[in-house]
Amino acid sequence: MLDNLKKKFKDFKLRDIFKRKAGPPIPQELLDNKPLQKAIVKRHRRKVLKRLGGIFMASAMLSTGLQYTPGLVSVKFDDFMAGRGYADNLSQHFHTGEIRVYDRFNPLYPFHRAGREVAIEWHENMKISRFAAIPLAVATPFIYWGGLTSGFGDMLPGSELDAYSMANNDKPADRVNFIRPPGEFSLNSFLADFSGVDGGKLTFKNDRQDLRDVLFAFTMLHEARHGDQEKLANANANESDADLYAFKVLQARGVDPALLREAATIVAHARTLNAVLGGDASHVSTFTLQRGSGRIFDGYQDAAAFKRLHDVLGEADVRNDLAFPPRMPAGQRYLYLTLAMEQEGLLDEDAGMKKAAVAYVNAINYFNNASGGAMIDPKFDMSKIDLSYLTQKYKPVPDKLNVPAAAPKAPKPNS
Structure with missing residues (x-):
């Protein structure tokens, strides 16, 4: 089998590419068929949208799964600080139930952030009104996409002090605060x-x-x-x-x-x-x-x-x-x-x-x-x-308030 492959490569010449015959021409009646063209474009669009939808759904499923496995994208606050030479129990100074710190360049971070933003948005709005579900359902893809793009944007080279925290608004003991840490700045x-x-x-x-x-x-x-x-x-x-x-x-x-x-x-x-x-x-x-x-x-x-x-x-x-x-x-x-x-x-x-x-x-x-x-x-x-x-009085542009005289109205005909 290896000998056959070697023989094929040996016989192959680059100029042979240009000697290949073109396929049969597309019949003119097909080129002029507008309904057929629209059908082909529509079919191609459906394929593209289906693929994009599949990618979006896979991304959303990944984001959802990461909400239940935060250890894949973050560590506990005390562990993070201890790893940099600080005390390992600084979280005791805060009322928040749990504080976690993102890995700045973890490729899964944008997906967790996007899912987290959606979850907080739903959680906070549903506490106010159950009727918020309908507008939230409409807004969710945009919230998710915004969080995802922001997350990937965070991973681009930029400021080392782009730190932030993200927590819900429950009682402090029931909160989980995710912190994006600063870089190792000087x-x-x-x-x-x-x-x-x-x-x-x-x-x-x-x-x-x-x-x-x-x-x-x-x-x-x-x-x-x-x-x-x-x-x-x-x-x-x-x-x-x-x-x-x-x-x-x-x-x-x-x-x-x-x-x-x-x-x-x-x-x-x-x-x-x-x-x-x-x-x-x-x-x-x-x-x-x-x-x-x-x-x-x-x-x-x-x-x-x-x-x-x-x-x-x-x-x-x-x-x-x-x-x-x-x-x-x-x-x-x-x-x-x-x-x-x-x-x-x-x-x-x-x-x-x-x-x-x-x-x-x-x-x-x-x-x-x-x-x-x-x-x-x-x-x-x-x-x-x-x-x-x-200290000068403000001088506005002169007013132009003259209204043209209205044309006299025609008298009403006698009834």
Whole structure:
């Protein structure tokens, strides 16, 4: 048999491919037969949809099965932390019944995440009304597909700090909190992701590796705390509480006070920069870390103050574009604009925004000092900044409210 195969390959020549005769031509009457063409296309479409449906069903079955075998995609929180040199009983500080940590690059992770999102959506909505089953049935394929694509997106190279937690809203003891952990980030990447600051140019009081280890534990404890919280609202307060509680746990565990204080300072200032420069104030915990827990309304006020400052500085930056040297970093431009607003007394009209502005200036100064003064150009001429537009009355485009005279109505005929 082997000899026959060798003979066939020996006799085969590449040019023989081009000597093959074409098949018989398709009769013209078949090409012109529109109903037949539509039938062929319809049959092909059915085959494709059937295959896609089969793939979708197989994927859904896999996702369902993984809900009952979470060990295939995750490990217990304590085991995860112990494997990285932390205490093996940190879960005792949380009320959640079970805390599990995903394997970041497990190929089954996207399927578990998608199934988990569907399960939570059904669970929470059915608690509110049994009539939710019909709209949920319609929405389920879209929820599942969204979770699946997000899960696969998580596995693409990107941020090492894309951590999150996912838990239902039952009593804490009845919850299971799944955490997607951060990657093995460095102190530099933590600062870059949190604040946009180049950590490689900074000098800290404590050892960089020690700071990194504390910040990794902080991130995990932050996500674990989310499993204990109310899930339906209080987004701003929840984020601040998670930051605050993570540091409380580290303090209770005997982390060196000086090390913990510096880590908390880094987080507070990084949160400030992210809110002012990036505009996402939902995670800004600066004031909570300073004062401790407050009212839910305080969380909304804090976030709103930082968001207002971001918006005002954003427009001022555009209007004063020519006042700054080319390629001056946004953080530095925003600092000078903030100082100009303070000099002109504009911040006195908004106590919340003034407080946020002070926090921003403090954050910039902190990282500038850590860089040895390399972040800020002290020679910049602030007189070039013009904020006079902020005190001018808004001048709208003139109104155009003249209505054309209506044509006279024709008299009604006599009946």
